[in-house]
Amino acid sequence: MTQEKNTTPMNGYIMLVLFLILFFGGLVVLLRIPNFFAVATVVIAVFMLPGFVLVNPNSSRVLLLFGKYVGTIKNNGLFWVNPLYTKKKISLRASNFDSERLKVNDKLGNPVMISTILVWRVTDTYKAAFDVDDYKNFVRVQTDAAVRKLASMYPYDNFADDGTDEDITLRSSVIEVSEALEKEVQERISMAGIEVLEARIGYLAYAQEIANAMLKRRQATAIVAARHKIVECAVSMVEMA
Template sequence: MENNRPRSSESSLSPLSGWPVLIGLVAAEALLITALAQLDPNRNTGWIVLGTAVGGVGFLLTLVGFFVVNPNMSRVMVLFGRYRGTVRTDGFWWINPFTSKHKVSLKAHNMASQKIKVNDQVGNPIEIGAVVVWRIADTAQAMFDVEDYEEYVDIQVEAAVRKLASSHPYDEHDTSADVVSLRGDTEQVTGELQVALGERLERAGVEVVEARISHLAYAPEIASAMLQRQQAQAIIAARRQIVEGAVGMVQDALELLKAGDVVELDDERRATLVGNLLVVLCSQESAQPVLNTGSLYN
């Protein structure tokens, strides 16, 4: 059941540049040290201790506020349990020291799913695997709407691949010709996989850049039998093509004999000639000539 909680949405945050803050921090510490150095240690011990403590705490807190954003990286900012925004601009920045800064990579991630065994649409056990290229599109959803977005992607990819494999036959010979097969309709299958992953990973703010089937094969226990069936189908298809070509050649030969008035053929002689030509054209062995010294009718 879909969670009714509103989805998080990324918002941009513009922090202060870190360089002016760093210069101001150094200047403030220099002034504090100068002021403390001018005090008399015998008369102003309390002020020296207090100034040193305040300066040290302020210096440490200010240092905590500095952070760096590298190219193709981002920082998700959370202040006292509330989302404040995301910094995507690379550079040296400063923000409230009490703000939590979570790194989220914006780079493209390339993952290869494990080879999983599943039954296809007609029940044949097959092995299938996929390669998926993805990246974070919404950092707020990735951080707050799922527990671990990388693990979430791994699990959803496997679930999508399993559903895809069970929705199509392995080969077009396993069912009617108008059904999309995993082996024969690669582009359509990968398109379905990418759309299905996009819908599943939208909750985590993940964009699917590309999805491809990387491994597809029959399971080992039926691979040998399926190979024999494919070989038989290939032989039948080749034989059918040979017969169709031979019939066409016989028709052409009969028409040429008739047009050239080479010989008059009655039905019996025509049948004998057709049979001999088909044997010669369809046979896998070389024809052996036979000399007939008598009549066809003797």
């Protein structure tokens, strides 16, 4: 399998000076004494022009020659390459992705609304350019799939009356859930040469149709827990008397 290959092109400033000499020198000669040499000089200079490429910091250019991968320019500056090369720009900067709010079921089957915030960047330009069709859309689709899977792994909240004793919940275990989400997304998008810098839940709430019922349930659970605590304190005071 082909791997990313860093290439060092020719210095663009030297080639720019050469281009100016050929173009304007040939043009002056052509205007004064029209001849084949002057015409050829101007044509060569014009042919050189598409070979100039400007690479900004944290950016790259993937080079192709008639469909064959030649290499990737990751250094920033002005360069000159074969004018026949096809140059594809791929950013190496960190990018943010704020997913849409998805309606999914948690581990207990309760419908919840959830979205995620993902920070990512390209680390392998070959994989990003050729192993997937559209790496940005690939990130979006795989992130949504990871969020759906994550939501089904944990309950939204831990109620004492639902027969579960979950240590990790979507609402309260922020660090654990974020780590699980980051790992899941990374496994899915690594084939596209992309690194996950951060992944976390951006929005989390019960779906509208059960939100009121779950709020009342949470309030009732809190009241029962408070009463239970009062009883425990009363029993302790009696035992100490």
